[in-house]
Amino acid sequence: MTQPIEGNNVPTLADVAKRANVSTATVSRCLNSPDRVVGETRERVLRAVQELGYAPNFGARALAAKQTNTVGAVIPTMENAVFARGLQAFQEELGRHGKTLLVASSAYSQKLEDEQVRALVARGADGLLLIGYDRNPDLYAFLKKRKVPTLVAWSFSAGQDRPAIGFDNRAAMAELARLVMGQGHRNIACITAPTEFNDRARERVFGIQAAMAEAGQDPDALLIVEKPYGIESGETAFREVMAAAPNTTAVMCANDVLAIGALRAAREMGITVPKDVSITGFDDIEIAMLAEPALTTVHVPHREMGRRAAGILIQMLREEDTRQCVELPTDIRLRQSLGPVKAA
Amino acid sequence: MTQPIEGNNVPTLADVAKRANVSTATVSRCLNSPDRVVGETRERVLRAVQELGYAPNFGARALAAKQTNTVGAVIPTMENAVFARGLQAFQEELGRHGKTLLVASSAYSQKLEDEQVRALVARGADGLLLIGYDRNPDLYAFLKKRKVPTLVAWSFSAGQDRPAIGFDNRAAMAELARLVMGQGHRNIACITAPTEFNDRARERVFGIQAAMAEAGQDPDALLIVEKPYGIESGETAFREVMAAAPNTTAVMCANDVLAIGALRAAREMGITVPKDVSITGFDDIEIAMLAEPALTTVHVPHREMGRRAAGILIQMLREEDTRQCVELPTDIRLRQSLGPVKAA
DNA sequence: GTTGAAAATGTAAGCGCTTACATATCACAA
DNA sequence: TTGTGATATGTAAGCGCTTACATTTTCAAC
Numbered sequence: 001m002t003q004p005i006e007g008n009n010v011p012t013l014a015d016v017a018k019r020a021n022v023s024t025a026t027v028s029r030c031l032n033s034p035d036r037v038v039g040e041t042r043e044r045v046l047r048a049v050q051e052l053g054y055a056p057n058f059g060a061r062a063l064a065a066k067q068t069n070t071v072g073a074v075i076p077t078m079e080n081a082v083f084a085r086g087l088q089a090f091q092e093e094l095g096r097h098g099k100t101l102l103v104a105s106s107a108y109s110q111k112l113e114d115e116q117v118r119a120l121v122a123r124g125a126d127g128l129l130l131i132g133y134d135r136n137p138d139l140y141a142f143l144k145k146r147k148v149p150t151l152v153a154w155s156f157s158a159g160q161d162r163p164a165i166g167f168d169n170r171a172a173m174a175e176l177a178r179l180v181m182g183q184g185h186r187n188i189a190c191i192t193a194p195t196e197f198n199d200r201a202r203e204r205v206f207g208i209q210a211a212m213a214e215a216g217q218d219p220d221a222l223l224i225v226e227k228p229y230g231i232e233s234g235e236t237a238f239r240e241v242m243a244a245a246p247n248t249t250a251v252m253c254a255n256d257v258l259a260i261g262a263l264r265a266a267r268e269m270g271i272t273v274p275k276d277v278s279i280t281g282f283d284d285i286e287i288a289m290l291a292e293p294a295l296t297t298v299h300v301p302h303r304e305m306g307r308r309a310a311g312i313l314i315q316m317l318r319e320e321d322t323r324q325c326v327e328l329p330t331d332i333r334l335r336q337s338l339g340p341v342k343a344a
Numbered sequence: 345m346t347q348p349i350e351g352n353n354v355p356t357l358a359d360v361a362k363r364a365n366v367s368t369a370t371v372s373r374c375l376n377s378p379d380r381v382v383g384e385t386r387e388r389v390l391r392a393v394q395e396l397g398y399a400p401n402f403g404a405r406a407l408a409a410k411q412t413n414t415v416g417a418v419i420p421t422m423e424n425a426v427f428a429r430g431l432q433a434f435q436e437e438l439g440r441h442g443k444t445l446l447v448a449s450s451a452y453s454q455k456l457e458d459e460q461v462r463a464l465v466a467r468g469a470d471g472l473l474l475i476g477y478d479r480n481p482d483l484y485a486f487l488k489k490r491k492v493p494t495l496v497a498w499s500f501s502a503g504q505d506r507p508a509i510g511f512d513n514r515a516a517m518a519e520l521a522r523l524v525m526g527q528g529h530r531n532i533a534c535i536t537a538p539t540e541f542n543d544r545a546r547e548r549v550f551g552i553q554a555a556m557a558e559a560g561q562d563p564d565a566l567l568i569v570e571k572p573y574g575i576e577s578g579e580t581a582f583r584e585v586m587a588a589a590p591n592t593t594a595v596m597c598a599n600d601v602l603a604i605g606a607l608r609a610a611r612e613m614g615i616t617v618p619k620d621v622s623i624t625g626f627d628d629i630e631i632a633m634l635a636e637p638a639l640t641t642v643h644v645p646h647r648e649m650g651r652r653a654a655g656i657l658i659q660m661l662r663e664e665d666t667r668q669c670v671e672l673p674t675d676i677r678l679r680q681s682l683g684p685v686k687a688a
Numbered sequence: 689g690t691t692g693a694a695a696a697t698g699t700a701a702g703c704g705c706t707t708a709c710a711t712a713t714c715a716c717a718a
Numbered sequence: 719t720t721g722t723g724a725t726a727t728g729t730a731a732g733c734g735c736t737t738a739c740a741t742t743t744t745c746a747a748c
Binding site: 367373403407 | 698700
């Protein structure tokens with residue numbers, strides 16, 4: 001009963017057409033626009049598809065239809081729970097719309113990101129998700145020339161005209177800084193990831209400074225220590241802070257992982273948190289609650305951002321000229337690591 | 345100086361050929377086998393490529409060359425630090441070899457995994473990385489028919505003949521169980537992720553039971569509570585254990601996240617770890633060290649596994665019939681959560 | 689200068705699908 | 719039965735690249 005496939009192992013559209021006694025166009029319609037084919041014909045075709053174990057050749061389809069149904073994302077690293085969480089939600093939503101995720105990582109290097117973006121475009125990504133605004137303008141020009149819809153996530157700025165979904169890093173951190181100062185803290189240090197080529201980190205630092213200026217504090221008095229993402233970096237940074245400014249009473253960290261490192265260093269140095277020094281984070285990833293004391297931090301809706309980013313990108317793929325800028329709210333999670341300034 | 349592109353916006357191979365005054369075959373050779381083209385011709389072509397901003401059409405290339413240079417991976421979730429870490433290393437290594445990663449997730453559902461695998465194959469994945477051995481044999485048959493090289497990771501079993509890179513989950517957990525029993529524990533419970541369709545979880549349970557049998561203990565006496573992956577699940581499971589068997593003195597968790605949950609529940613229940621009850625984990629992810637008390641667990645070289653998996657798959661893509669089974673070592677990380685059994 | 693072999697390049701078929709336009713079929717009204 | 723409009727299906731061009739085989743060029747030896 002099973003007809004031998006002529007000439008090769010992998011069934012093609014032509015094989016299905018022959019078996020179902022229709023043209024290849026009808027087979028294509030059955031698979032891609034089923035409502036344009038009557039029930040009887042359609043069932044005959046789908047039966048042939050199943051019997052032959054036919055699946056479309058991806059390259060041929062991409063070439064003919066001029067799309068791949070893949071969407072690329074370049075993130076700093078999947079090992080950062082922030083991106084892992086957001087990307088997971090992004091991928092799930094893409095999957096629901098029949099798109100597949102292409103992933104590359106940049107290790108927080110702008111040069112590597114540039115390369116990876118170009119590689120993803122070369123791989124035929126229909127659209128792209130990128131993290132933050134900072135990048136070489138040539139890259140944006142390249143993406144525009146190639147007509148690859150591109151969405152920026154994790155940042156939001158009213159001054160930018162690129163499609164984006166994110167939150168205002170500056171405003172969020174300023175709000176936390178106001179709470180810190182509300183607890184009486186004036187000697188504040190900031191531990192952050194490198195701010196060069198990283199608008200998210202930079203904006204968080206600016207947020208602290210803005211809140212200080214607003215409160216009549218000198219923003220230049222903010223001690224800033226930059227370290228790569230990592231718990232050990234946070235430990236090192238905290239030691240540097242306390243060595244450089246031993247009267248620091250609050251250390252605001254630009255992400256939770258650095259803050260966890262700071263907490264660990266404080267404990268090892270015999271510094272009590274928050275009695276001696278308060279420590280705050282940013283992101284509200286899982287370990288923020290698990291820390292001892294639990295971390296005061298900025299909660300960011302990473303999953304929602306990832307999910308909605310997928311929706312926006314899919315919309316962009318369907319229609320030209322969607323210029324969405326979506327701001328998501330953040331909120332402060334007050335926990336035990338922030339307390340009143342220690343009496344002098 | 346810049347010649348207008350005839351007819352369309354996006355330069356094609358033909359445009360480059362015309363500009364460089366060579367055939368399209370020569371352009372293709374310059375890009376793909378540069379050593380087969382003399383220097384002068386090659387430079388002329390590469391200049392034309394640059395001037396035109398040409399990049400190959402992915403679908404055309406995939407169709408003609410019968411490969412996409414993408415490799416797919418279906419993992420349970422990127423939010424599990426275990427997979428995030430391994431996948432990150434996998435992706436980095438693929439990138440070094442000019443391959444791009446296609447990612448899908450299965451939420452620990454076998455049915456969803458099946459669908460996602462087929463979707464990745466439909467997207468033209470040249471090869472596949474899958475997690476664990478357990479899956480519908482039809483899926484393996486499908487992959488074989490489509491000639492998609494497939495590598496299993498996170499599991500290793502000498503009885504399986506599929507290409508795989510992983511560790512012996514059973515032996516690793518048995519080793520930890522022997523240490524637990526070496527501390528005098530006889531009333532042992534096991535908290536695990538669901539074992540149906542999850543050989544890794546199942547083997548870890550079997551490992552405890554094997555060690556018990558070996559020590560003359562009744563393996564059926566092992567209290568087993570299955571819960572989905574998650575900290576809260578671990579909390580709930582621990583409560584169930586202590587309700588069902590209040591004289592339990594050791595709880596062995598099949599992953600660190602469940603163990604963290606168990607630690608939290610113990611604290612809330614006024615149970616001291618390890619004085620009253622010892623708790624162990626599996627995986628040695630970052631929070632194992634951060635926990636209070638720090639978790640005794642099985643260390644698994646996730647990054648190395650991911651990196652080497654990429655190497656193996658690339659090898660499989662280059663050569664037919666590579667049948668590698670690589671076992672990676674695990675080792676026990678003794679920390680404060682495991683102590684001697686409480687005197688009766 | 690001639691010859692032969694190796695290297696370099698060109699020609700053209702083909703990869704497998706989609707889809708614009710052409711043609712055939714169907715359903716219904718007169 | 720005929721005519722018309724709507725629906726269903728077929729024809730064939732084309733998407734842009736790779737590569738087997740053909741042809742041309744280069745180079746060394748005589």
